[in-house]
Amino acid sequence: MYVTTPSLRSEIAPRKSRGNALHDHITRDVKAGAYLFRQHDRAERIYKITSGVLRLTRLTLAGRRQVIAFGYPGDIIGFPSNGTHTTDCDVLSDAVLASYPRRHLEGMDGDPELHMELLQAALREITEMQEHFIMLGRKTATEKIAAFLSVLSKRVGQPLGLFNQFSLPMSRADIADFLGLTTETVSRSLTQLRKGNVISIESIHTVIVLKPDALQALAESCE
Amino acid sequence: MYVTTPSLRSEIAPRKSRGNALHDHITRDVKAGAYLFRQHDRAERIYKITSGVLRLTRLTLAGRRQVIAFGYPGDIIGFPSNGTHTTDCDVLSDAVLASYPRRHLEGMDGDPELHMELLQAALREITEMQEHFIMLGRKTATEKIAAFLSVLSKRVGQPLGLFNQFSLPMSRADIADFLGLTTETVSRSLTQLRKGNVISIESIHTVIVLKPDALQALAESCE
DNA sequence: CGGGTTCTTGACTATCTTCAACGAAAGTGG
């Protein structure tokens, strides 16, 4: 997941696949903390997230860690470059994944339908990354945080009375490394939103959106 | 072009295409200032840049402009999302382009070889965007500028005695909108590099790298 | 319960942005 306005997401509901290669997948349960793959690993498979949250990171030459994206249900991750993975990927909260052999994306010998689906996912990925650039481009810390929370709220939030609740399985440091901030600034921005009664922090990893419009307005003020 | 360490770029030298669909292209000359396509346009074709420099931008809801990328020779641009272009694209310096119908990327009825080439270009695009995230993630203004110049120097620089020279066809505002800075900060950072004798600014749109190692060191200090 | 990690908050500093002015370059029309 990039911080984007939710875009048209191709429907990847389970299909009544009758003998087609959408059956050529392996379902996998992974526990929090496990690594799915690492940067420079040979990319054997592409993953579609059924449930759970994953984290895609890259280590920089200077040893800094950049969080590239968070993987949420519906996301397809693990697009290879020159046959290898370009990020580390580990599990933030227990996940269920479907995986497909890479040749369905890159080869012509796989299932055409699956090939097209993976290709479209790759193209959508490009669009979403572009939108994330806009986010990183220029925004105050609080605007970035507001945009981040707003997207999460829309994408994975659950109604809670009149409000909307969702969990934040990643650490403050993860959010910081994702948005180009420091943990302190993330913390301060959350506090600011909380003191403005825009959100409530139920527990460290659970947020309730009290004023979705205000959150959205903050998110868009520079978007 | 994103600000990335130059990666393995698939060879797209002109081929002795004998009747294959690499011939199914249109070569086009475009003048500086012309628009190749605009956001939300129906994406009919994918473009491969032969020469010249293009600019890919997006307008945000708040009216701000984000420069998504600069297109340099060898780059493939115009990847569609849901059949439409996701950015504006205009020409910074007169360019020659080859263009291919979209179906070669997205359809199964086009030329398989071209299909694979465009697909690989899309996957490479994802990797390069990830590397650009690292750039935007956390770096001082001067580090961003140093990284930007360093990549350009390696990619399009021409030897000039012991040094390396290249043109900077985009405005300071373009660089600012690309790196998430203001024009003033871009200007100040360039001045700083110039006063440190790392670069020389031959004319406003021409840079000479005097100390490539120092430039690289600055670029990597947070990368 | 205890120890280590994560999160929050405070004080201070560095950096970038903003506002403003000026100079240089480029485009326009006579």
Add this chain to the structure above:
DNA sequence: CCACTTTCGTTGAAGATAGTCAAGAACCCG
């Protein structure tokens, strides 16, 4: 071709924002 106008780039000063350093609080895990 030159004068005029406009845009673009540089520089300065002041203010705002985020980073750094440090300490304490909350949380998690065994």
